[in-house]
Amino acid sequence: MSTEKKRKEGTDHGVEVEDRPKIEPPNKYKVIFHNDGFEKANAITMQVHEQGKGIAGAYSKEIANMKVKKCSQIARAEGHPLKVTMEAE
DSSP states (O other), X not given: OOOOEEEOTTOSXXXXXXXXXXXXXXXXXXXXXXXXXXXXXXXXXXXXXXXXEEEEEEEEHHHHHHHHHHHHHHHHHTTOOOEEEEEEO
């Protein structure tokens, strides 16, 4: 990150400006359903069944974490041993 000052072009006022740091967008995290040997909903189920896991979506870290926790809580409350994790893209 450069904070080097330089003259603003096109002015005779001698105004100095600083370079602004480039802001990178936050990393996305995939919410993943894992195969646990039981049948589940259709769309992701086949991917989970055939590949061992299926990506439900990609979100910011905070939202992905919330979705993993909520999905796990609902699955447990309904008696399903669904394994849900998250990993960086």
